[in-house]
Amino acid sequence: MMKLLLALLLTTFVKGFVPSLSSTQRQGGSQLYSTAEEVSIEPKDVVRLFGRLAEKYIMLDESGGMCCYSGCKDCEYRLPDGGYRMADQSAARPKWIPVYEERNFSGQNKEHKTKWSTEIFSEGPSVTKEEFVKALSEMQYAPPLGGPFVGATAGQIEDSAAAEKLFDMLAGEKDKLARFKMSVQLKELAKGEQGLTWKDFAAAMGVQ
Structure with missing residues (x-):
C-alpha cells in the first residue's frame, strides 16, 4: 500500500515539471499539416491555360512598320542586338498572351482584340473566380509554343486548381477581376514586353 502511494505521488510530481504544448506549438503542427495538404499544379495543367490565352499574332510597335528592313546604315528601327523594331509578329502556334486588351494601328489599317x-x-468589365474559371474552360485550346506537349484532344480542363491559382494571382485579394486589372498584371508579368511567353507564364505559375 505504501509503495502504491509513493508511486502516485511521484507521478504527480513529475507531471508538474513537464510543460504542456503551447498554443503556438499546436498551431505549428497544424500549419505543417496544412502545408503538406497544398495542391500541387502539374505543368501540363498550366499548358492547358496558356494554350487558351496565348495567340499566334501580336501587335508590337506601330513605328516599326515604317522600316524598309533593308539593313540601312544607322537605321533608327534597328535594335542593339541587330534585330528590327517590328510592328507585329506571327507564329505557327500560340506563342504570346498579349498584355493589351485591344490595339489599333490606324496608319497601317491593323487592329487586334485579344482573346x-x-x-x-464577354458579359461585362469584371468577373468572379467562378466566372473566370468557367470562361477559361470554355475557351478553345491549341497546343502552344513552350512547355510539355499537350495535344488538342487532351486540352480540356478537368482540374480547376490551376485556373483558380491564376485568378488569385491576377486579382490579388479581390473577389472580382477587372479587365483593366488583368491587363496591368499581365504587363508586370511580361517584364516590359508586349506579350507574355511560356517561360514567364510558367514561372509566375510556379512550374518549370
Whole structure:
C-alpha cells in the first residue's frame, strides 16, 4: 500500500515539471499539416491555360512598320542586338498572351482584340473566380509554343486548381477581376514586353 502511494505521488510530481504544448506549438503542427495538404499544379495543367490565352499574332510597335528592313546604315528601327523594331509578329502556334486588351494601328489599317479580353469578359468589365474559371474552360485550346506537349484532344480542363491559382494571382485579394486589372498584371508579368511567353507564364505559375 505504501509503495502504491509513493508511486502516485511521484507521478504527480513529475507531471508538474513537464510543460504542456503551447498554443503556438499546436498551431505549428497544424500549419505543417496544412502545408503538406497544398495542391500541387502539374505543368501540363498550366499548358492547358496558356494554350487558351496565348495567340499566334501580336501587335508590337506601330513605328516599326515604317522600316524598309533593308539593313540601312544607322537605321533608327534597328535594335542593339541587330534585330528590327517590328510592328507585329506571327507564329505557327500560340506563342504570346498579349498584355493589351485591344490595339489599333490606324496608319497601317491593323487592329487586334485579344482573346482573353473578349472571351473572359464577354458579359461585362469584371468577373468572379467562378466566372473566370468557367470562361477559361470554355475557351478553345491549341497546343502552344513552350512547355510539355499537350495535344488538342487532351486540352480540356478537368482540374480547376490551376485556373483558380491564376485568378488569385491576377486579382490579388479581390473577389472580382477587372479587365483593366488583368491587363496591368499581365504587363508586370511580361517584364516590359508586349506579350507574355511560356517561360514567364510558367514561372509566375510556379512550374518549370
